[in-house]
Amino acid sequence: MDIQLKRGLLDVCVLTAIKNEDSYGYKIIKDVKPYIEMSESTLYTILKRLELSGLLTVRTSEHDGRLRKYYHITKAGLMRIEDFKEEWREVMSIYQFVIKGDNNG
Amino acid sequence: MDIQLKRGLLDVCVLTAIKNEDSYGYKIIKDVKPYIEMSESTLYTILKRLELSGLLTVRTSEHDGRLRKYYHITKAGLMRIEDFKEEWREVMSIYQFVIKGDNNG
DNA sequence: ACGTAATACATCGTATCACGAAGTATTCTA
DNA sequence: TAGAATACTTCGTGATACGATGTATTACGT
Numbered sequence: 001m002d003i004q005l006k007r008g009l010l011d012v013c014v015l016t017a018i019k020n021e022d023s024y025g026y027k028i029i030k031d032v033k034p035y036i037e038m039s040e041s042t043l044y045t046i047l048k049r050l051e052l053s054g055l056l057t058v059r060t061s062e063h064d065g066r067l068r069k070y071y072h073i074t075k076a077g078l079m080r081i082e083d084f085k086e087e088w089r090e091v092m093s094i095y096q097f098v099i100k101g102d103n104n105g
Numbered sequence: 106m107d108i109q110l111k112r113g114l115l116d117v118c119v120l121t122a123i124k125n126e127d128s129y130g131y132k133i134i135k136d137v138k139p140y141i142e143m144s145e146s147t148l149y150t151i152l153k154r155l156e157l158s159g160l161l162t163v164r165t166s167e168h169d170g171r172l173r174k175y176y177h178i179t180k181a182g183l184m185r186i187e188d189f190k191e192e193w194r195e196v197m198s199i200y201q202f203v204i205k206g207d208n209n210g
Numbered sequence: 211a212c213g214t215a216a217t218a219c220a221t222c223g224t225a226t227c228a229c230g231a232a233g234t235a236t237t238c239t240a
Numbered sequence: 241t242a243g244a245a246t247a248c249t250t251c252g253t254g255a256t257a258c259g260a261t262g263t264a265t266t267a268c269g270t
Binding site for chain 1: 227236
Binding site for chain 1: 106107109110111112113114116117118121124125137140141186188189190192193195196198199200202203204206
């Protein structure tokens, strides 16, 4: 999929992946994989960014003697998803413009 | 509108704006404005990029004693629009993932 | 006549960001 | 016992939207 098209979707996909249940890096990648491909370096960059923006919080926890970083969505994170839904109307209007292609005569 | 979300749409919007009829910078901005905002610096950067990629060709023409650069879509440009339509299925599947948010239990 | 907006195009620098490459370390499995 | 899977991290790079700024002409209001 076109990298530019992905840009506006990745953040929201990550937030969606932790929306119902706290999750961790490796699992997030596997969960979103059916919908969108994401490399590890991309994911961890995004997680860092979302943390700095206050859209999620992090908690380190031990699991089978291995450390895992669990990510938890914040209210601002949930808001971000809602904003995305709002913006989708604009996106669809652009899509309509493109498929019709009747910009001028 | 979110700048990241715009990224995958701008190129295709510009191509759509010249699809039916050759057009020029200033007019393109006004034509796509109802759907998506685009600054001049952005537009001319895009036009340059699309030209270098062979998605459009340029022809300079005089209009009222002023030079205008008319942009004409190529076959590759039309293909680009078709590819976009194909990719839209993936985009919609991602959108569904986000609005449902039922990634795990 | 004069200033301001509109038309029309161009360049530069900056900040953001996805990703490949490479690295560290543990656990599971053939 | 080697390799795959799990789990996280850092670095460098290329792509790119945009504000700021500049140039030049035409149209319009007063």
